[in-house]
Amino acid sequence: MSALDHSAAATATKAATPARRRRRRQRWLPYLLSLPALLVTVWIVIPFFTAIYYSMLRYRLSLPQLKGFVGLDNYLNFLTDGRFWYTVQVSLLYTVLTVVIELVLGLGIAILLQRSTRFNNLAAMLLLLPLMVAPALAALMWKLMTNPNFGVLSYLVGLAGLTDFRWASDPSTALFTVILVDVWVYTPFIMVLLLAGLRSLPKQPFEAAALDGVPKTFVFFRITLPMLMPYILTASLFRMLESIQQFDIVYAMTQGGPGNTLTVFQVESYLQFFQFTNVGRSAALLMVLWAITYFLSNVFVKNWLRLRERAQGVAAE
């Protein structure tokens, strides 16, 4: 057997070339596979940095001769600017109200549909449809229904005695109206996530509680709700992220109006850019929004990852 000579020879070569050869392709493959996707999307950082730069300029498209670097002036001006604080206020109000209402409604409907019966599953499927409607088109649909001349909803509230209810065209009810549309579109999102969460909960605690005759309210607040918490957290963070950035519904419904009633962050930036051609201010506004969403998305991703890991685990079983 020449194995001995062989191993001696091999040891000798190894000593001579300590660096190990590797199959080259193997090592580059992952980069090769992921690079195209990255290349097509990373250019996004260019406009992003441009936006940072713009936010430090005095830059009005209508007055190009005034263009100049002003450092943090755009941001500092916000501190004493009522219009900016109004944007913050209306955006937060919009976010808090939509997320809270959608959470309560979504959770309620999910609990109603918790048992997997044929009727419940059909209802869940139908309730999902508004989520598939483009938010801009949803706004248009509600606009048609709330038209003061022929809108069916205007007619219905008129029957209830509110003859001069002007929905989105009245500053006092505009916020209510766009929130209504948001609730219509996005409650199904929370509902379907929480329904999946509810149905994936282990059965034993509930069976034990039922046997022991524990009151249903106690079961809900002390067992169901805590176990559902990760789903609730992920769903509401996700919604918060989208809600604070809401543009489609508000813009399609009122273009930020009536007056300046609904100048939420992105709508206000859009108006600042295209209507007032104030690029610097628009960019600074968006940077403020970006900071908020960056913070929220970090919290969200942590929760989401935990949930995702668990979902993979469940699937593997």
Add this chain to the structure above:
Amino acid sequence: MQHMSTGERLLRGVLITLALIFFLFPIFWILLMSFQTNADILRIPPSLFFTPTLDNYVALITGELKTASGVLKLAFMQNLFNSFILSTASVALSLVLAVPAAYAFARYKFRFSEDIAFTLLSFKFAPPLLVLLPLTIYFQQIGLANTYIGLIWVYQLITLPLILWIVRGYFEDISPDIEHAYRIAGHSWAKMFFRISIPLARPGIAAAALLSFIFAWNNFVFALVLASADKQPVTVGALAFVTASGIQYGQIAAAVVISIAPTLALALFAQRYLVEGLSLGAVKG
């Protein structure tokens, strides 16, 4: 939960019915409107009983609206066409790019792999206008303004992360041994990828494609900022249509119906995967 009193059952039934009415009524009502003449629409009180007409749809499809004051041109079919082009091409491109990347992130732990995956994901959460506003200026300069290619490129920000993260989960579910077995049997990596990995992840790929198509179709702000009338999808076009057509409410309703029909149909198709896709794989449906 097992034992429900009659009262409780009744209450549940009532509440579910109320929810169904609230969430389905707008779709139902707009559908009705789309078959009504303007006279029917403007009648007070509104009525469920009317003689249905297809005039609104005919006007949209022929692109010509005959009114007392003359013929009005409608560009809605162009919008519909644009929506199809933009959504289909964006999803196709994203599939080609994101499926291999999803495989890399699922199978290999390489330098920066998680960082790259999360960077791609973060595009989904950033305020779109932050990127779009500077982009209008750049697109003017490099000649991509108001082109399909430019729009499809930007649409990758919606479709690509979605496909990447959904499909990644499906690749992770495939046992590596199955792939190894195919390699050992004498097949190259590429053959294994196309004959084993892709077919086994097919349900996930299909679901991700359908969902990202829905998201691309429903997008509004990208095209609002970057496209002029001839490249605008239905979401933007329908809005412009409202101002252009004045009081032609029947046509608006018909346009809305045509615009939301594809996504609603797809949603019913992809129903099984919707939950998983909407939560980016965090919740199994």
Add this chain to the structure above:
Amino acid sequence: MTTLELQNVTKRYGKETVLHGLDLAVADGETVAIFGPSGAGKTVLLRLIAGMAEPEEGEILMDGEDLIDVAPEDRSVGMAFQNFALFPHMSAFDNIAAPLDARRAKREAIADGVHAIARLLKIDHVLGHAPRALSNGQKQRTALARALVGAPKILLLDDPLRNVDAKLRFEMRLELPRLLEGFGSTVLYVTQDYREAMALGDRIAVLMDGRFIQVGTPEEIYLTPATVAVAELFGDPVINLFDARVEPSGGGSVAVVGSARLALSPGYANLYGTTVTLGIRPENVAPAGAGTAGAIAARVAALLPLNDRLVRLLVTDEGAEFYTSRDFGGETAGEGARVNVTAASQDVILFDKASRRRIAPEGEAAVIPAAPVGREHRAGRVSA
């Protein structure tokens, strides 16, 4: 002619080293059983040989050629996975055909090859089925057929009988050696079952904690286990272990266990006065006549049926428990009965108490280190 050689093969995952410098030479046509408890690194070793992972150090040579730069598909390796790893979207036929398909064989040639191996493994009637429609036994045979059909130079079998029922495992244990013989492949057979290792392996490599503790023929491993751990892993019921002192007695030496004195083979004179660990396999604990000198007096504490045998748990007057699987002649030694037992000197194995390694008697031919058992040897063995 295919030989396989491992030289200093080391595998790490992060900071953890799972394989520590493994050396092994497998001769052409030889079957080596890689035996060890779960987590020992058996599967990792097969993965390295198949090319699904790379060793951080060391070489794997096939016919003298280093495999490091050879892609898995070019290694001419067949592998049967413990979890079968069938392609779920392909029929059993297409599963088995995969290796032939890779060589761009003609359609008829593929069909012939698949049907031949399927007939041999008695699965020709389920070739059209999808994997999920197959029973566990059929899955296992399909996986085996897929590994064999391409007549690979090296066959890697990763505990192929682990996930099948006891009856099938028994049948396959009888069937497999003949089958492997017919193919003439060089085989590495991973198992956690010592009987399987002994039945199938020309040699056995005992892998524990990422190291080969002992490599040798089944007889060598069983009769001269390198360590207490190896002795414990081979044999059921487990080997009896006692603390014993070695003393001279007359012309030879004895091991003193409590009040009993067991005669030892010659060659242990150097151990006089030291305490060692003494091992006797249950089947070597034999009944002794009432007057046998130095016999162990014990009480039958329990009768345990094991397969076709009856195992007795014995307790000495000092309270030490041990097993015997020898026949005591019917009911004469029921529960509570008092018996005298002893063991022949050649059946007593001594281990160092501290290192737990076997102490070879002086003059014993040095254990031949891992001599490969070539095709010629095996042919002789089988015909004998």
